[in-house]
Amino acid sequence: MQMETTDDEKRKAAAMKRFLLILSCVLLTIGHCGGPLIMRLYFIHGGKRVWLSSMLLTGGFPIILVPIAVAYYHRRKNQAPADPPTKLFFMKLPLFVASAVIGVLTGLDDYIYAYGMARLPVSTIALIIASQLAFTALFAFILVKQKFTSYSINAVVLLTVGAAILGLNTSGDRPKGESNVQYTVGFLMTVAAAALYGLVLPLVELMYKKAKQNITYALVLEIQLVMCLFATIFCTVGMLVNNDFKIIPREAKKSELGETTYYVVLVASAIIWQGFYLGVIGIIFCASSLLSGIVIAVLLPITEILAVIFYHEKFHAEKGVSLVLSLWGFVSYFYGEIKHSKERKEIKEKENNKDSTPDAENPQILPNP
Numbered sequence: 001m002q003m004e005t006t007d008d009e010k011r012k013a014a015a016m017k018r019f020l021l022i023l024s025c026v027l028l029t030i031g032h033c034g035g036p037l038i039m040r041l042y043f044i045h046g047g048k049r050v051w052l053s054s055m056l057l058t059g060g061f062p063i064i065l066v067p068i069a070v071a072y073y074h075r076r077k078n079q080a081p082a083d084p085p086t087k088l089f090f091m092k093l094p095l096f097v098a099s100a101v102i103g104v105l106t107g108l109d110d111y112i113y114a115y116g117m118a119r120l121p122v123s124t125i126a127l128i129i130a131s132q133l134a135f136t137a138l139f140a141f142i143l144v145k146q147k148f149t150s151y152s153i154n155a156v157v158l159l160t161v162g163a164a165i166l167g168l169n170t171s172g173d174r175p176k177g178e179s180n181v182q183y184t185v186g187f188l189m190t191v192a193a194a195a196l197y198g199l200v201l202p203l204v205e206l207m208y209k210k211a212k213q214n215i216t217y218a219l220v221l222e223i224q225l226v227m228c229l230f231a232t233i234f235c236t237v238g239m240l241v242n243n244d245f246k247i248i249p250r251e252a253k254k255s256e257l258g259e260t261t262y263y264v265v266l267v268a269s270a271i272i273w274q275g276f277y278l279g280v281i282g283i284i285f286c287a288s289s290l291l292s293g294i295v296i297a298v299l300l301p302i303t304e305i306l307a308v309i310f311y312h313e314k315f316h317a318e319k320g321v322s323l324v325l326s327l328w329g330f331v332s333y334f335y336g337e338i339k340h341s342k343e344r345k346e347i348k349e350k351e352n353n354k355d356s357t358p359d360a361e362n363p364q365i366l367p368n369p
């Protein structure tokens with residue numbers, strides 16, 4: 001009976017993880033497709049503040065207090081009278097410090113990513129961000145001893161090549177009046193963003209592994225809150241130093257979007273980007289940093305196709321080829337995962353059967369009646 005309960009609990013936990021993985025993929029898709037599109041809307045219509053747009057990447061973090069408060073209320077409601085009072089936050093100091101450090105690194109990445117967005121053509125950004133998956137794979141191998149199969153290596157190669165193909169057609173995409181120096185600095189900054197974020201993803205996985213407390217999804221929400229808080233503080237300091245708070249009202253008045261729409265775009269941008277970050281750390285919680293990098297890479301050509309639809313950007317054949325290669329890489333990864341998890345299950349079942357079958361050499365000792 002006890003065995004049945006634990007099996008049932010295990011099945012429920014696995015179903016919950018699957019649900020959270022799908023939810024995280026959906027959130028990441030919303031953030032990674034909607035975020036760059038809305039950010040581009042700001043720059044296209046006269047927006048120039050890089051520190052402001054970098055702050056918006058993580059500045060929507062207060063919204064995370066909503067699911068934290070709902071979960072707290074739910075726990076309180078279902079609490080037995082004899083239970084000790086439930087807490088609003090579970091995070092302990094070491095995890096707080098680790099989340100804060102990764103948050104500052106995220107803030108730095110926010111700035112260099114936004115800098116590239118403001119200076120470089122879209123296709124060039126895609127070309128450079130394509131290398132992010134290779135950086136993620138490398139750092140995951142070093143930091144969390146990520147094991148690679150022929151399927152996951154195939155996926156990394158296909159996705160990197162697929163996204164890089166997006167950048168082949170750069171002619172005509174280069175912003176007018178941009179100097180060579182600005183272009184080169186933008187290029188180098190985006191390479192740095194790809195490398196830095198390629199490091200941040202495995203660092204989050206390492207933090208989960210080394211945490212001195214059990215990581216639950218409730219804690220993942222708290223980690224998101226702390227990481228984004230520190231990233232936002234970092235970018236807000238940049239905004240203060242650059243006088244962004246003084247310039248924003250002037251920029252809003254002059255914006256081609258109109259004053260109200262300008263502010264709506266900023267707020268919507270902050271909320272949409274939260275989906276990206278929560279999706280990323282949720283996928284790492286349910287699976288790995290490598291899978292997070294893979295989902296980001298798959299979404300690159302999809303974002304490009306959406307830019308074709310919404311902003312009437314040119315549709316080059318490369319965008320279609322890139323999309324096919326990315327989807328192929330994605331399917332390859334999941335096929336490999338399903339195949340390996342089946343094999344692991346079969347080995348486990350065989351081992352369990354061996355342990356429970358009495359044989360002549362290893363007779364089971366039964367108590368005397």
Ligand SMILES: Nc1nc2[nH]cnc2c(=O)[nH]1
Nearest residue numbers: 109113129193194197296
């Ligand atoms: N480096 C980097 N930073 C980001 N911030 C939001 N999305 C990204 C991304 O894909 N790469």
